[in-house]
Amino acid sequence: MHRLAQELRSILGPRGLIDDPTKLLPYESDGLAMVAVPAELVCLPRDTQEAAACLALLHREGVPVVARGAGTGLAGGATPVANGVVVSTARMRDILEVNPLDRFARVQAGVVNVDLTRAASRHGLRYAPDPSSQMACTIGGNVANNSGGPHCFKHGATTRHIQGLVIVAHDGEILDLSEPHLDPVGYDLVGLFVGSEGTFGLATEVTVKLVPTPALDEVLLAVFSTLDDACDCVSEIIASRLEPSALEILDKLTIEAVEASVFAAGYPVGAEAVLLMEVEGAGPEVEGTSRAIRKIVDRHSPLDVRSARNAEERRKLWAGRKGAFGAMGRIAPDLYVADAVVPRSRLRELIRTTIAICHERNLRLANVFHAGDGNLHPNICYDRRNEEEVARVLEAGHLILKACVEAGGALTGEHGVGLEKLEQMDLLFAPHDLDAMCRVRDVWDPERRMNPGKLVPLRACMELRTTRLEHKPEGIA
Amino acid sequence: MNIEARLGEIFPSEELQHFRARFGLPDLPLVAPRCEERVADLLKAAAQDGWKLVVLGGGSTFSRSPSPARADAVLSLAGLSGVTAYEPRDGTLTALAGTTMAQLEETVHAGGHHLSPEVARPEVATLGGVVASASSGFERLRFGAVRENVLGMRVALCNGSVVKSGGRLVKNVTGYDLHRLFCGSNGTLGVICEVSMRLYPLPEATRLLTSVYPRREAALAKARESFELPISPLAIAVSDLADGGGHLLEIFLAGRSEVLAWATEWLNERVGDLNTAPAESTRERRHILRDDVRAPLRFHCRPSRLEETVATIERCAEAQGQEARFLLNPALAEGTARFSNPANLEQLAVALGGTRPAATLLWTGTFPAPTPGPGRWMEKLRTALDPTGVFAS
C-alpha cells in the first residue's frame, strides 16, 4: 500500500478511505455520465477536524482535491481529476442543530436535502430549495452549485437560504462563518463561496434559513395542445406580475415517460404539454392569484385546467415532476440534461430553436423545465457507447447554449459550469471578466489544487502554473 | 504635476468639480465621469500616480462610514446616470450606478413594479451607492436584503478594466457571484458602474395597523404573535414613544384590498385590537421609518436575543447617565438606538463592547472589526483586487 493512502488512513480510520479499484468505480463520474475519469483515492472524513487534517496533508503533498457530495451534479463538477484525490462528504450526515425559535438549522455538508426538510417539518418549518434530486443530493453540493428547484421561483435559489458556513481551505485552515448573521460583517464571504463549485474550498458545515410551511397551497395543472401555448401562458403570467410559487412545464415525451413509470401522476398522455403550477400563502391571497392565473390560462386554449383536490393529489402531481429525469431512463440509455436560461418573455422562441437544433441532428429531445425562471432543461436522449451520437449531442448542446446567450440568456441556471461548460464560458464573458474570477479564485486557492480545470477555463487564468497538476505526487499509484 | 492639473488634462471641465469638506474629508478635487470609459481613465491615472480615491454615489450613506486615512480625490458616480434596460415583461431593471432611487422607482412604478430596497432619501441615494453599502430597505421583511435582489453588475477594477458578473436574468449561476462580494464592499474593491435588479409586483394598496403598549416587552410579545400571519407584511416595528408615552407596535401590510381586509381581521383576532391608521399618517410613518438612518447605533442579533441585547444597551447607557430610545424590527431582530446625549457616545461604545454582547453593533463612523479569521480572508481579497490601494479605506 502506498504511503499517501497509509497516511490518509491514519487520519480517517479504516472506513474513511477507499482505495480498492472495484469500490472506486462509482466515483469515476457524476451525473454527466459521458465523462469518466478513474478516481485513485476517495477520502471520507467524519467531520470538520478530520477534513482539515486530510486537506492539510494533501496540501503538503501537492495533491489536487475534488470535493464530492452525492455525485448527482450534471456538469461534471465532481468528476475526479487525474492524480487527484476525491474528498466525499458521504460520512458527514449529522443534523447538528434545528433552531425553530431563530429559524435556522446547522447541518454537516453531507446531509441529504430531503432529510433536512424532514427534520425542519417537525417544527412547521422547511428548507425551501428543493432540487428535483432532493432525495439524494447533499446540502454541501447544493451550496457548491447554488442549486435551484421548482420552488426557487418564489423563494430564490440556494444562496438566498444560506446563512453561514464552515469552510476548510485548501491548506486545511478552518474558516468558521457558521453564526447566522442578518448581514455579513465585512465582505460577504459566505455569499461569495456559494456557487464556487468546489474550487474555493470544502464546505463542511452549513447554516441554513428555515421558513414556515405555507398555510395553504394550491396545485393547478393546465393541459395544452401545443408547447407554444404552454410557453406563452407562462410568459404572460410573468408579464402580469403574478406570484405563484412554482411554474413548471413538461412536454409530451416527458409526460409519456412519467406516466409509464412508478411516478405516474395522472398527466394526460397525448397532450403536447402540461403546465404544473403552485400557489402558496393564505386564503384570499391564494384564491386571488389562482383566479388571475386561470384567466390567463384560458386565453391560451387549454385542453383542460384542474386543481388538485387533496394533499395526495398534490403529492402525486409533484412526484411526477420530480421523478421526470428518473422516468426518462426508460426511453434512452443515457440522458444529456442541458441547462440554460433565457429571458422569460422569450420562452416560446427559444424552445422552438432547441427543438429545431435537435431535430436537425436526428436527436430525441424531451423538455421539462423551470419555466417561471426561464430555466430550460432540454434533455437529449443518447447512448454513451455511440461516439458519433455523443458528438451530435455535444454539438446540439453547444448550439442551444449559443442561441440562449444570443437571446440575452446565460449558460446555466442551476447545474453549474463544471467541466461541461468550460468551453462556452467565453460566449458570455470577456477574458478580463474571467481574469477577475481567477484573481478571486487565487485568494482561496493560490495553488489551484481545488477542483482544478472546472468552472473557469484554464487559458483564462493567465499565469497558471500547470506544472503542479502534471506532477504526480509520490505515493499515488 | 499637481493632481488638479493632471485631472484637467484627462477630463473635460464639465466632469471636474470641487468637493467641499464634509464626512470628515477635506476639500478635494472631484471627478464625475459621464461614462464607464472615463471611470476607467480615472482609475488608470490613479494607479499610475499613486492617488487614493474615495468613491461616492449620491453621498447619502457615506456619513455612516469611517473617514479614510488619506484621500486625494473624490470619484462621484452622480454623472453616470440613466436606465439601461427596464424589462417589464421579465421583471428586471438594469441602470447605471449614479441613477437616483427616486428616478428608478418612478420608472418601474409606471410598469407596475416595485424596486427594493426602499431607502432613505431616494432623491439623493443612488443605485450604486445603495448596493455598495448594502443598505437594506424599510420593506426588507417582505422583499429581502438588497444583496438578494442584485442579479449582476459591471464593476471597474483598480486597473481600469470593467468586468461583469452575473447578468440580467432572475436565475443564473454562470461563474462566481462576484457581485455578492462587491455588494456591501463600500467602494473598497472596485467601482460599481451598472447594476441589474430583480423587481417585484407593486402592491395594490398599503395599510398600517398600530397599537400602543405601556411596556416594551408587551409590544414585542404582540409583534411575535403577528409573525404567524401567513402573508408577509412589509415591516413590523416597535418603537419607544417620547416622554414615556409607551411603545408603539406598527404593522405595515401591502397587497390586494381583499388580502388586506383578511389580514387585518386575522391580526385583530390573534394579536388584539389594532387601529387602522389613516392613509396620510401611513405615508408619513412609512417615511419616518424609512429615513431612520441617522441613529448612531444600529444592531442585529439572533431573534431570541433581541430583548437581552436591548437590555444590555439600556443598562450600559443608564450607567453613563444616558437614556436610550429604540426602534426595533423584531421579525428581523435588528434595531437602532438613539441616546439623550449624542455628543458623548465614545465611552458608551467602549462600555458596550466590553459586555461582549451576542449582537453585532454598528456605530456610525466605525466599521465593526471582523473576527481575526474571516478578517484575514477579507484582507487577502482586498489586496488581490486592489493591490496598490487605489481605493481609500
Ligand SMILES: Cc1cc2nc3c(=O)[nH]c(=O)nc-3n(C[C@H](O)[C@H](O)[C@H](O)COP(=O)(O)OP(=O)(O)OC[C@H]3O[C@@H](n4cnc5c(N)ncnc54)[C@H](O)[C@@H]3O)c2cc1C
Ligand atoms: C435527477 C436529477 C434531478 C436534478 N434536479 C435538479 C434541480 O431541480 N435543480 C438543481 O439545481 N439541480 C438539479 N440536479 C443537479 C444536482 O442534483 C445538483 O447540482 C446538486 O446540488 C448536486 O449535489 P450533490 O450532493 O450530488 O453534489 P455533487 O454532484 O457531488 O457535487 C457537485 C459540485 O459541488 C462540489 N461539492 C460537493 N460537495 C461539496 C462541499 N461540501 N464543499 C465544496 N464543494 C462541494 C463538487 O466538487 C461539484 O463541483 C439534478 C440532478 C439529477 C441527477
